[in-house]
Amino acid sequence: MNTQLDPLNPDFIYDAVRKVGTARAMDKAGGKWVLEFLDRLDDDSMAIELTGPGLSKKMIVQEQDFHFTDNTFTLKPLPALQAFMHPVYVKKMRGFVRGNIPTPDIAGSSLP
């Protein structure tokens, strides 16, 4: 688990070229997971792609499908996964789920 704040290796970034937010997390067994937010739809539901050990799945989720603690998130469609991130980036991702558009890590010609 990432317990140190490492600004050079952020757990959540926003790419304004692709218009995609990307979270990197770790499960209890040390497995690495990537959650990409591919699109925000007009009703604020989100198209995501979750990739981890033995799984790669695209789905549409709502804000209510996420549960956040200080350093984890869980996702209703995949209840067995408890994904750990640094608290600073959990909050950043939680904000993104609630509609935040961050300053981009990869700048594009418009924001979002």
Place this chain on the structure above:
Amino acid sequence: MGSPRGQLLMSYFVPNGSYLMELAEEGSNASQVTALQAIGKTIVEDLRADAVIIASPHWQPKSQFFVDAGDLHESFHDYVLRPAPFGRRFFTYVAPGDPFLAGAMLDTGRAAGVKVAHKQYGLDHGAFCPLKVMGIRLPTVPISVSRRSVNECLEWGAAIRRAVEESGKRVVLIAPGNLCHRLDLRTEKQTDDYFTDGVEFDRQAIELVTTGRTRDLEKIDRRLWTAVAPEADCRPLFIIAGASGDAPGRLMQYQGAIYSVGDATFAFETASTDKVLA
């Protein structure tokens, strides 16, 4: 007998770049910083505001407008924590909420047909950076700058003003944003000129805002609009236009020379209700 009539004292359009917190901490006399500090002093000492409403240009949901009606708001980091030019230092901010004012805004907005709901959100840097540099810690209502139409922004702004007036409170609206906002072209080299399209867009925008024609920003040539990608498509200014009754903005400072980011600061008095109804 009801409570005394509330008042939207002023509205402000201000920069929100996270670098402003660094400059303020370092004691910079950059005009963007000193203007924010002057606004903070005015809000506390001259206007004696009871509360502020802060509309973050980085809170951009699509379905409707949102109001955070919580009683405490904590910042979160939605800017890049890396060395300059692409990242910034770690700052935090906490403000008390104003659930009563937030509730009044939700009620008034819905009564006016505006799509608006409560959502717990907190303060992103688009909200907390200017508040922190201003040095104020008043009861605060964070609201979104959602991806809605210009007309909806104008209507929501007008509803906010009515809610304030009916609340009996003395309130300031702060809607941060930048004019030109091409972060991909930004450079910190002091010698670089501001790019041509940015100069022209910002010139036209300042002319419109300072002459009370803010809602005409959407009529600026679309090629120019696309080239400069104004932050949140100027929606913070449209919300202010609705709230202030199309009041002209007084340009407090403007910097567009170093970055491809137009840092303008405008102050808007609130037009009389007669003008709003006219």
